[in-house]
Amino acid sequence: MRVGLDIGGTNTDVVALDQLGQAIQSLRVPTGLGASTVAETAEHAVRELASLIGCTVDDFESVGIGVPGVVDPETGQVRHAVNLGVDDLDLADPLARRLGVPVRVENDVNAAAYGACHLLELEGSAALLNLGTGLAAGIVIDGQVSRGAAGGTGEIGHIPVDPAGVICSCGQRGCLETVASGAAIGRMWPTDAPIAALELFDRADAGDVCAVEVREIFATGVASAIRVLVLTVDVQTVVLGGGLSNLGDRLLDAVTEILRRWENGSAFLSSRHLPERVRLLPVALHAATIGAALIGATGLGVPVSLRSPAASLD
Numbered sequence: 001m002r003v004g005l006d007i008g009g010t011n012t013d014v015v016a017l018d019q020l021g022q023a024i025q026s027l028r029v030p031t032g033l034g035a036s037t038v039a040e041t042a043e044h045a046v047r048e049l050a051s052l053i054g055c056t057v058d059d060f061e062s063v064g065i066g067v068p069g070v071v072d073p074e075t076g077q078v079r080h081a082v083n084l085g086v087d088d089l090d091l092a093d094p095l096a097r098r099l100g101v102p103v104r105v106e107n108d109v110n111a112a113a114y115g116a117c118h119l120l121e122l123e124g125s126a127a128l129l130n131l132g133t134g135l136a137a138g139i140v141i142d143g144q145v146s147r148g149a150a151g152g153t154g155e156i157g158h159i160p161v162d163p164a165g166v167i168c169s170c171g172q173r174g175c176l177e178t179v180a181s182g183a184a185i186g187r188m189w190p191t192d193a194p195i196a197a198l199e200l201f202d203r204a205d206a207g208d209v210c211a212v213e214v215r216e217i218f219a220t221g222v223a224s225a226i227r228v229l230v231l232t233v234d235v236q237t238v239v240l241g242g243g244l245s246n247l248g249d250r251l252l253d254a255v256t257e258i259l260r261r262w263e264n265g266s267a268f269l270s271s272r273h274l275p276e277r278v279r280l281l282p283v284a285l286h287a288a289t290i291g292a293a294l295i296g297a298t299g300l301g302v303p304v305s306l307r308s309p310a311a312s313l314d
């Protein structure tokens with residue numbers, strides 16, 4: 001069995017895959033914040049999963065972990081995971097010693113991109129555009145996660161697109177993340193509703209002029225991010241993931257409508273076939289945990305095309 005963890009700011013999800021890549025058991029535990037507590041959460045989650053399955057940790061052949069922040073998969077070092085309260089954490093080796101199982105660590109968006117390629121059976125190159133509180137992309141080229149020189153591949157949320165825009169959390173002005181993210185919707189559509197994005201889309205569908213305008217700004221930002229990914233890396237597929245992808249077809253429709261509008265004004269853009277490259281990650285697919293499990297098992301640099309059949313929790 002191969003185990004994958006997705007450590008988020010609120011919860012840690014863990015899954016066990018069998019030899020065929022099928023999910024056989026999963027579990028969610030609350031994430032404790034701070035370096036030592038995050039490591040304890042990971043260990044606890046793996047042990048808890050073993051006890052749920054009725055096996056021992058020794059029955060696990062590998063553990064892969066997706067975690068936010070700057071991750072060095074070679075050393076297992078995690079830095080600047082702000083929403084975990086982690087500045088610097090040596091996660092892989094100490095955990096491997098405690099569990100007695102090989103542990104690999106990867107950035108969570110990269111793990112989700114890898115998992116999405118596996119689950120959606122995508123060949124060639126693909127990007128997962130993670131629409132969460134922030135905005136970032138994981139990029140897989142020819143079956144391998146692209147990391148860049150310093151682990152910063154896919155940080156497209158901090159590409160400035162509006163010189164007159166608001167100041168971003170990164171200190172620049174008018175970044176993509178200031179219009180195309182959960183935080184951006186929260187700022188542009190202040191509400192007491194539990195899910196601001198859902199209320200925004202509901203109100204826009206009902207014809208509220210302000211809501212239509214905010215949805216347009218948001219969807220244009222997402223479309224811009226897709227355009228950046230296709231024009232820089234020429235990925236065959238851009239998968240919309242992250243919490244906002246729960247908006248489903250309404251998100252996909254709003255974004256593709258803008259891409260088609262752009263195509264009408266540009267023969268060049270039209271030749272790139274942007275709308276046809278966009279897909280939605282189905283809500284039920286736990287791309288980050290499954291991607292982490294596969295990365296943990298295959299190690300670095302093994303193409304995703306050598307994977308086992310598609311896994312599912314359903």
Ligand SMILES: [Zn+2]
Pocket residue numbers: 157158159168169170171172175177
């Ligand atoms: Zn920024």
